[in-house]
Amino acid sequence: MAITAAMVKEIRVKTGAGMMDCKKALTEVDGDMEKAIDLLREKGLAKAAKKSGRVAAEGLVDMCMSDDKKSATIVEVNSETDFVAKNDDFKKFVKDIAVTVLKTDNADIESLMAQKYIDAEETVQEVLNAKIATIGENMNVRRFEKFEVENGQIAGYIHGGGKIGVLVALETGSDSEEIIALGKDIAMQVAAMNPKYISRDDVDEAYIAHETEILKQQALNEGKPAQIVEKMVVGRMNKQLQEVCLLNQTFVKNPDLTVEKLVKEVATKLNTEIKVAKVMRFEVGEGIEKKEENFAEEVAKQLK
Known part of the structure; x- marks a missing residue:
């Protein structure tokens, strides 16, 4: 049976599921509207869609690093409440997303959601939908970044149990552990001071x-x-400019140094050149407009 745009629209209105999910469901059941709705419900897609309007501004930031420290990823996954963000299953999900990003090539969130979930047959989107249906609140994979350096090392730092995460890529010919230590110090600096730029x-x-x-x-x-x-x-x-440029900032662990002087000191000690090539800082919920909840009003609505 031919699947028409009108059929897809009708299913979408009734379930709130995504257009592609509606079309796929209709195709699987040869255009039977009721069976398509049941299929979407069984997969948790209808339930997930109804919750997608809720603001998910809590969550976690996590990262994954290759063994040689030459590639790394950082991701942010949001939930509605901090309670869910502290759940071990949610923490594992965020970590698995970071691993998936590291092992695959993705141009954007859409392509990531279509990837196979780590060690599973389902896609990332399908696993996410199942978790939304089980946990009962909206969640979403908000953003990710992947770093790679040919000559150098990458270091990372997670602050506040996953509230802030920072990756720092250092270009250098040295593979000394002191490079990683320097990178972590710079990442901690970025987490604390949130510079807008690396240098002037x-x-x-x-x-x-x-x-x-x-x-x-x-x-x-x-x-x-x-x-x-x-x-x-x-x-x-x-x-x-001294405040917004990383290299010009006063080093938080030693006020007698700027970050630039710190880098030069380590470079001199190791007899190598070191360049802060790239920095990425994720903070959970930044830029998301959180909905102000009025608990008394919410209870009153339930009693009507």
Whole structure:
């Protein structure tokens, strides 16, 4: 039986499942609408879809590293509550996602969700749907990043039991354990200070122009004379760049050093060159607008 767009739309409206899942279900049951709905429910897809509107802003960040420290991944998987995020089964799921990303090539979340789940026949999406149906709250694989270095090593750091994760790629000819130690120190720095850029060379002109204008207006609003505002802005801009550029930041473990000086010290000691090539910091829920819940109102609705 031919599967029409109207049939797919009807199933989607009734179940809330994704369009491709609806079409696949209809195809499997030769267009029988009721059997397609049952199939979607059996797979947990309808139930998962109904929960997809809930805000999942909790969760975990985790990472996976290759044995030679030349490739690594970092992932964020969200849940609705911190309670679920602390569940051992959820923790294993997040770790398995990180392993899957490391072992496969994925351009985006969509391609990752279509990958086979580690040591299973189901896809990542199918395993996720099953967990949503079992646990009873919305979850989603939000983002991932994969690092690779040809000459160098990658280090990582997880903070707060998975609330913040950082990967740091160092380009260097040395394979010393001190490189990994340096990378972890830098990752801890990034976790604590959250720099926007690695160095001043990475700062885009649009950012500088925008911030300079704000600093200029701030100075004028403070009543500073116009003739000295320019010099003040330059000074304040330099101070701001010191705060947002990783290499210019004061090293959190030793205030007498900047991160740049720390890197140079280790490079001199090991008689090699070291470059901070790439940094990635994931913080659980950052950028997600959390829904404000009113418990009293929720209870009142249930009593009506």
